[in-house]
Amino acid sequence: MARTPGHFRDNIVLYGALAANLGIAIAKFVAAGIGGSSAMATEGVHSLVDSGNQLLLLYGQRRGQRPPDAAHPFGYGRELYFWAFVVAILIFAGGAGISIYEGITHIHKPTPIGDPTLSYIVLGIAFAMEGTSWAIAVKEFNAGRAGQSWWRAVLQSKDPPDFIVLFEDSAALVGLVIAALGIWASGHFADPRLDGAASVVIGLVLAGVAILLARESKGLLIGEAADPDLIAGLRAVMERNADIIGVNHIRTVHTGPDSVFVAASVDFADDLPMGKAQTLIEALETQMKALSPKIASVYIRPEKREDATPG
Structure with missing residues (x-):
């Protein structure tokens, strides 16, 4: 079933998030390379994974637009649900898994962080960009809530990009705050292991988001009733x-x-x-x-x- 023109707004949210995450990922990796922060490197991986997720959702939307045929008489709309489930797996494995591994490695072999100024600048810019993307996602999500609570709207939503981008951006903002605290604590307490601990916490946040998204995507993939x-x-x-x-x-x-x-x-x-x-x-x-x-x-x-x- 082809998606209606009214869903072009979903693509605006995805394209906006994609552009923000690509730029932020590059900046974070540069800052991590110069400053040596594990939390910053983790945030770079986080943004890179998010960029791939937006590409997969756009691909899923395009594949789902194909008209019905003899092999699939009800169309290909559920293919978007499949790619949404893949996105949840990538967040868990590529985001949470790598973040926790990086954090544990840094805790076992701590490396002092150099001048954190660049990291703070990048984190501030990233927070502004992620915040803008989050605000757009919230606006579009609220437009379709029809008076429902946020949680109820997520459970009732049949369009994964509606809530996946919102959750990704929310996790990204939380991760940025944790990364900043980890870098600050590492220098303030002269203990670089705290930077690695921040990476582990970021990974746990991503794992929680991934599990929630996988649960919702699984329900859609199996088949959910109408409103x-x-x-x-x-x-x-x-x-x-x-x-x-x-x-x-x-x-x-x-x-x-x-x-x-x-x-x-x-x-x-x-x-x-x-x-x-x-x-x-x-x-x-x-x-x-x-x-x-x-x-x-x-x-x-x-x-x-x-x-x-x-x-």
């Missing part, structure tokens, strides 16, 4: 028809961020002629699709209530 309000609307369309005795169940599944498949079991009146039933089903499908542009396919199965599976 409860939409399901209620679908039921109302059928229940208000006089030729329908009852609605046994309505099953929905997202086949992509903007594509929903609907299957309903309906008990029609016994005296309803076959021809009229066919016309009624077509009318119901039209009314149901009018509820949301995300409804791509509707399947209505006539079935006696006593034979239906509760749902």
